[in-house]
Amino acid sequence: MAEALSEARRIGEAIRLARVLQRRSQKDVAAALGYHQSKVSRLESGRGTDDIRVLRAVAQELAISPKQLGLAAASGAASPTADPEAVDMDRRTFLAAGLTALTPSATATAAHDNLVRALLPGPASAGTGTVLDTTVLRDRVGAARRLFCTCDYTALERTLPGLIADLRQAAADPAPADVLSALLATAYQTSTSLLLKQHDQGGAWLAVGRAMAEAERSGxxxxxxxxxxxxxxxxxxxxxxxxxxxxxxxxxxxxxxxxxxxxxxxxxxxxxxxxxxxxxxxxxxxxxxxxxxxxxxxxxxxxxxxxxxxxxxxxxxxxxxxxxxxxxxxxGDAGLALRAARPLIRRHIPVPERRAALWVEVARAHHQQGRLAEGYQALRTAESCAAQDVRRPAVRHLVADMVARDRRRTLPELHHFSRRLGAAA
CATH class of the missing domain: 1.25.40 (Serine Threonine Protein Phosphatase 5, Tetratricopeptide repeat)
Structure with missing residues (x-):
């Protein structure tokens, strides 16, 4: 599995590098192919594709060797009766396309594993042994939400498994079922949001399924x-x-x-x-x-x-x-985005996650315009608002893309920032 995921990421990196070296944006490449920008973004992120023709078109547009994208036949000539679309792609890459979205990161921590286990069906795991009073549980759910809004994702990941276990244990007793279902739904919603921040799509699907079920029970x-x-x-x-x-x-x-x-x-x-x-x-x-x-x-x-x-x-x-x-x-309206952001930059935004989100979007807009220095400064401001939020995969990918674009290394501080975040160029 790790080999398949690595192959999908390698192909995505090959596409991204070829595009950046040609000084072309994702939007430009997508337009030339007749796709939306998200299609190119999905490929570059290493999440694969279920349509081999897309990979062929990208290879032709960016002058990438088909073999680099796993499009060459594994061995020998294809059978005349074989489907050319099916035999043209390395099987490991094709499997990666379907499985990557449901596979947690290889760097998942023990706390992450505990959270995913808490989302699985079956008997509830042992709780924390604390009081299961509804008022106390409501306060704990609120505290978990505050951890998310203040971007303390490490503490939140440690907190959620025990909170979910205690809520499920309380729900098994003759208590107000609708109240506990509402609290459980909120805990599952928070888990979904955290897992999406971590790019664990499979875990997010598990969590949101539980959230919807409890929400319907709550009425x-x-x-x-x-x-x-x-x-x-x-x-x-x-x-x-x-x-x-x-x-x-x-x-x-x-x-x-x-x-x-x-x-x-x-x-x-x-x-x-x-x-x-x-x-x-x-x-x-x-x-x-x-x-x-x-x-x-x-x-x-x-x-x-x-x-x-x-x-x-x-x-x-x-x-x-x-x-x-x-x-x-x-x-893709970077200029309009920066204009709309100006009054917000001067406005007090009390929630750290929202402050950081603003500056990350400002960085994206500058990146779209090719203004790497301004984008870097925006990311440093975002880090000052919420350091853990800047270390999530989506932002690291943005930083890596900026570094790859700075081929002449005119911004050494950007390269240092990338290394510090663990964002591979």
């Missing part, structure tokens, strides 16, 4: 909306953007209506769901849906603003504006 529309939001995030991360947009649209249509009579928690859940629609739609290049979700989120934000790092935090005009910046970057 709470707020909990259900939050679980749908993280499910849409998982779908969008796997490039099922159309399905993610449909899911958000369907759920939001059932929840939207007269906002002035709703509770802050309800409005925050709806608003965050709409913002997930913004992310999914922009990631899929759907400008119309992106603008529609943004407009609705802005309307909801007129009635609620929760910017404290708790279970229902991070929704309000500021977070809507942050998502607008992110959407512009995803759509």
């Amino acid at each position: 709470d529309p707020v909990i259900l909306a939050s679980s749908v939001r993280v499910q849409a995030h998982v779908l969008a991360r796997e490039k099922y953007t159309a399905q993610a947009v449909t899911l958000v649209r369907h759920t939001a249509d059932q929840l939207t209506g007269s906002y002035d009579g709703r509770s802050p928690k309800y409005l925050a859940a709806v608003g965050l769901l709409l913002l997930r629609g913004v992310t999914a739609a922009s990631g899929g290049g759907d400008r119309v849906a992106t603008e529609e979700f943004l407009a609705e989120a802005k309307e909801v934000a007129q009635y609620v603003s929760l910017d404290q790092p708790d279970a229902w935090a991070n929704f309000g005009p500021t977070n809507v504006a942050l998502h607008e910046v992110s959407a512009l970057v995803a759509l």
Whole structure:
């Protein structure tokens, strides 16, 4: 398995290096091939492809030897009756395409393994032995959410397995089932978000399945909306953007209506769901849906603003504006993104995860424009906001891409930063 994953990553790196050496953007290559930028991004990240014709087209466009992408026949001439698309690719690479998304990182820690085990079906594992009072459990769930919002991912990863075990144990007793299901759903939602930060897609699928089941048991529309939001995030991360947009649209249509009579928690859940629609739609290049979700989120934000790092935090005009910046970057509008980011840079954003997210998007925008020095400075600012957030795989990949682009090593500090993060160029 490790060999297959290594082969998929090697092919992705070969594609990325060829593109960077030709000073071409992902968007430019994708446009030449008639694909969306996300297709090229997916290949370069080493997540493989289920369509060998895509690899052939990329090899031709970037003048890469087909053998470098595992496209040469393994041995001898192909049988005249064999499917040329099937015999043309090394089997290990083809398997990697399907399995990488469901395989945790080879560098997974013991704490990570414990979290994944806590998500598996079957009898609940032994809890922490602490009091299983519902009020205490609610406080612990809130504390876990704060760890996420403050980007203390290491502590969160250690906390979640015991919290989930205690919640499952409490749910087995004759207690208010709907309350405990709601708390369990929130714990699973938090697990999903953490696993997505770590690029563990398989673990995220496990967690979001549990979150949806508990949300439905709770009967709470707020909990259900939050679980749908993280499910849409998982779908969008796997490039099922159309399905993610449909899911958000369907759920939001059932929840939207007269906002002035709703509770802050309800409005925050709806608003965050709409913002997930913004992310999914922009990631899929759907400008119309992106603008529609943004407009609705802005309307909801007129009635609620929760910017404290708790279970229902991070929704309000500021977070809507942050998502607008992110959407512009995803759509390739770097100049517009930087213009939209300027007022946010001067605004107080109390949640570290959101502050770091802003500066990472600013770095992406500068990178799109080829302004590596400005991108590097933005990443250093992001690190000052939330050091652990900058060490997640998505940011390390961005740094590695920037380093590869600086072929003349005009920014030695960027190369040092890359080494410190463990981002291979």
